[in-house]
Amino acid sequence: MPEPKRRRVGSGNAFWAGLALPGVAWLCLFFLLPFYVILCVALGTVDPIFQTPAPEWNPLAWNTAAFEFVFESLFTSGAAFQTVFLRTFLYVAIATALSLLIAYPVAYLVARHGGRWKSLLLLGLIAPFFISYLMRMLAWINLLQDDGWVNDVLIWVGILDAPRNWLDGRASSVIIGLIYGYVPFMILPLYAFLDRIDRSLLEAARDLGASPMQAFRLVTLPLSMPAILAGIVIIALPMFGDYYTPDLLASSPNTSMIGNQIYLYIRGGQQIPVGAALVVVLMLFLAVLMGYYLVSTARAQRRLGG
């Protein structure tokens, strides 16, 4: 008879691998493989008659025309893609910074001073997760119309003399929309982290003579740095791929972002390889942010003993 314990460990590992197999196969088939297809389309050719893309499956025969087109427009000052990339970067940077200024105080208050209202406050913070992003944008379209409530209020207060058209391509409308749309996704992880900070550290700081502000600046803020960075990454990544917020709140080429360009090329049907090349360039650009996220998550998991 074989020794039972060894057999259990040995066959156990294969058993666990078998359990994971369907999920892993799914991810390979529907996540990794599609990425290879993007590459093959971006590095393929276009059918001369039907203008449909002809993917090149063989890496040795890849054709870089689409990438050359993208890079030329990207590195010529004033060219279309460069303008759009810079604008996207600017919008995302402003929206992320303002989101942090909103998210941190709210998360801090609920985590530290929520008291008996904590559950209710949390409910308010989770609510946007159950309301479709598009519905939340629709709510703002209603408010920002010519005869909408925003104009009514601003005229009543006396800031405006006549109704202003907020939806005709204003950067401010797009940025406010982005903040409104993404800030809840930053608050919740910040809350979860701030809630776990050991209060005895703060008590120690206060006992050693720090004022509440100093205790915050010297203890809480440095400790919450990883959560701040994670929050930034969590909302900046989807913002870089957003095309619906500018479409709904501005629908003008003056506020078009990278996402709008990709959408135009991929769904417009013309020059799909250029769209695919833009996607690859966007991914490479975001790789730094995504890499940071993966490494920090792995580190956090190791701390948890995972």
Place this chain on the structure above:
Amino acid sequence: MTTLEASVKQAPRPLARIRDWWANPWGKPRFLVLFTLLYLAWSIVPILIAIRFSFNEGRSRSTAQGWSLRWYLDDPDLSVRHDPDLRAALFQSLQLAAIAVLVTVPLGVALAIGLTRWRGRVAGSARAISLLTLVTPEIVMGTAFLLVFTHLLRFIELGTVAQAIGHITFSLVFVLIILRGRLLSIGPEYEEAARDLGASGLQAIRLALLPMLVPAIVASGIVVFAISMDDFVISQFLSSGTTTDTVPVRIYGTGRTAPTPALNALATLTLILTIAIALVGFLLWRVVRATRGQSGSTVAEFATLDAESVR
């Protein structure tokens, strides 16, 4: 209570009362309280206004014109009940969310158990790949799916099947994260004990592990349902026309061009359905969690769970 009594006594001098309340150094940081309340108002009031206009008697979405169910039921052409496009959108959203929950949860639970207990380099890479789906912008995934279904896996036509595959793929990681957190806190001792007592591998999972995972499984089901209902990009990229447009796709399509309060009504119905199903799930989760002897503030724990799945 003392502040309440004081405020009643000082009722004739509201300004002084507000000043005292603001300056009270022993209370909560007043500025932060005010800031948080303002944030919550900013976050929720626009939605309430949108819901109010779905009940408008008239066509306007900015002037209150009485109350009616015209845009839900009564209008013969434009109401959610009579406009075939709006009805189809609601059905498609619910159908996709149901498929996503039914496929993703079992697939994800098996993946989570396997990847958590399976030691090895392959398991690590598989985990990294699944986390990658979490940080990949949706437009990148949408493009990837669209190209793979139009150029390589052509037997999968655009429409419901392609959309369902998309929803399952991006929601898988949420099940993985939620279940993994619970699995790590349970530890491998229980199923090892079951194995020592003679259970087979599957029996050990079914009899020892799964009962302890039920709350996490219910929670992951709610999360998958909510993100599937919320999804816009994948649904739009893989839609084959108005019959497979979901509610968010419909809102995008007509939000700026031809909006009537019926669109608000459609969005409101979707919201009510999502919240109702999430609420049922939440209550179920609370019951199973209580019967398993876990305690603590349920809302707080659920929020942390939600945050973990975002992080």
